C-alpha cells in the first residue's frame with residue numbers, strides 16, 4: 001500500500017492510499033469500532049461549522065458495531081439562512097464563469113476524490129456497507145463529477161432566424177441556489193450525483209444528507225473547496241425533517257432535488273409547489289425482474305443476486321420481485337439459494353466481506369418483520385431472514401442479518417407489494433409473457449425492471465411494455481453515469497445522470513432581437 005499522511009478528516013488518524021489499491025488489512029488505520037468523530041459536520045461559506053441550535057443532539061451510530069460514532073447537531077433557521085446566503089453569494093461568482101473554468105475546478109475535485117481511500121472507509125463506518133462496494137460508490141461519484149465537468153463547456157443555446165433579418169436566440173442559464181436532500185443508502189454518491197450536474201450548469205448547492213449518515217457529504221464539501229471552488233458553492237447542513245423543510249420553503253432556493261421514500265417525496269413536492277420550484281424526485285421502487293426459460297441461467301442467477309443484495313438490499317432500484325418461468329424455477333431457485341447462503345457477512349471493512357450491516361437497528365427490525373409477515377402469509381423462507389451475530393466480539397452489537405430468499409410468493413403478499421429495503425428476494429413463478437408483463441406492471445411504482453432471455457426480439461418487446469424508467473436486458477443494477485437514471489409513476493420525477501439532467505438544472509431564456517421597426521397595432 002502507498003501511504004499518504006495527508007488527511008482531511010481532522011481529528012482522525014487516517015491512512016490514504018492510491019486508488020483501487022486493495023490495502024492489506026494490517027495497514028488499515030480505520031477499523032470497525034475505533035472511529036470517533038468530534039469535528040463539526042456542517043459546512044458553509046468555505047468552513048466546517050457548528051450549528052447555532054444548541055441543546056439538541058442526535059446520536060449517529062456505526063452499523064457494524066452499534067457504537068455511537070458521533071452526535072449530530074441539527075441546523076435551524078439561522079444556520080439555513082447563513083448556508084443559503086453563502087450559496088447565493090457563490091452563485092453570483094460561479095454562474096459568471098465560463099464552462100471551461102468550471103470544468104477545471106470540477107476535474108480537480110475528481111482527482112482529489114480518486115486518491116482519498118478514506119472517503120470509502122468513512123462511508124463504511126457510517127453506513128455499514130462493505131468496503132468493496134463503498135469504493136465503487138465513491139468512484140461513481142468521481143466519475144459523475146468528471147462527466148459533468150466535461151459537459152460544462154457544452155452548454156449552449158439555439159439561433160433562430162425571424163422575418164426581416166430579425167432573430168431570436170436561446171441561452172441555457174443556471175437556476176440559482178439548488179437544494180439537495182439525500183438518503184442514507186448511498187451518502188457520498190448521492191451528494192456527488194446531485195452536485196455534479198448542478199455545479200456544471202453554474203448553480204450552487206446546499207446539501208442535506210440523511211441524519212443517519214452525515215459523515216461523508218462534508219468530505220465532498222471540503223474537496224470542492226480544496227479544488228478551488230468559491231466559498232459557499234457546495235454547502236452541507238445536517239438535520240432531519242425540520243431542517244429539510246426549512247430548505248424547501250426558503251425563498252432564495254430555486255430547486256429541490258430529493259432522494260428517499262415516496263411519502264417524503266410527496267411532502268417535498270408539496271413544499272416546493274408553494275414557491276413554484278422545480279423538483280427532481282428519486283423515490284422508491286418494487287421493481288420486477290423477469291427470467292425467461294431461454295435465459296443463460298448462470299447470468300440470470302448473477303443478475304438476480306445483483307438485483308437484490310447490493311448494499312444489504314438497501315437500493316431503490318432493486319429487482320425484488322423475481323418472476324421465473326415455471327420450467328426453470330426449481331433449477332434457478334436451487335442455484336440462487338446456494339449462492340445466497342455463501343455470501344460472506346461480517347466486518348464491512350474487511351476485503352473478504354461481501355455483505356455488511358444494515359443501516360440502523362430500527363431498520364433491521366423492520367426488514368426482519370417483513371420476513372415474519374411473509375411467513376404468516378404463506379411464503380417459504382428458502383434461506384436466511386435471521387439476525388446474524390458475527391464471531392468477532394466487537395461486532396456483536398451490529399445490525400446484521402442473513403440474506404433471504406422467499407419462495408412460493410404470490411402477488412398479494414406484503415413482501416411482493418411493499419418496498420422492504422433489505423436483503424430479501426421474493427421469487428414468483430409465471431407461465432406466459434403476457435401474464436408476467438401484466439403482473440410486473442401491476443404496481444404504483446416504476447423505477448426499474450429487468451429481463452433475462454436469449455431471444456433478442458422478446459427482450460425488446462418486453463422492455464417496450466415494462467412501465468419503468470430504467471430497464472435492464474440481461475443485466476441488473478448497473479448505473480453508468482453517462483446514462484439517465486430515474487423512475488416512472490410514483491418512483492419519481494426527472495432524471496439523474498446523462499445529458500438530459502442538464503435540462504433539470506438549467507433554464508432556457510429566449511431573446512427576441514428586432515432588426516427593423518416595431519410593427520405596432522396601436
Ligand SMILES: NC(=O)C1=CN([C@@H]2O[C@H](COP(=O)(O)OP(=O)(O)OC[C@H]3O[C@@H](n4cnc5c(N)ncnc54)[C@H](O)[C@@H]3O)[C@@H](O)[C@H]2O)C=CC1
Pocket residue numbers: 181182183184185208209210211239240241242243244245248259260261262264265267268282283284285315316419420421
Ligand atoms: N429510493 C431510495 O433510494 C430510498 C428509499 N428509502 C425508503 O424510505 C424508507 C425510510 O428511509 P428514510 O431515510 O427515513 O427516508 P426519508 O424519505 O424519510 O428521508 C430521506 C431524506 O429526506 C429527509 N426528510 C425527511 N422528511 C423530510 C421533510 N418533511 N422535509 C424535508 N426533508 C425530509 C430526511 O432527513 C432524509 O435526508 C426506507 O426504509 C426505504 O424504504 C430510503 C432511502 C433511499
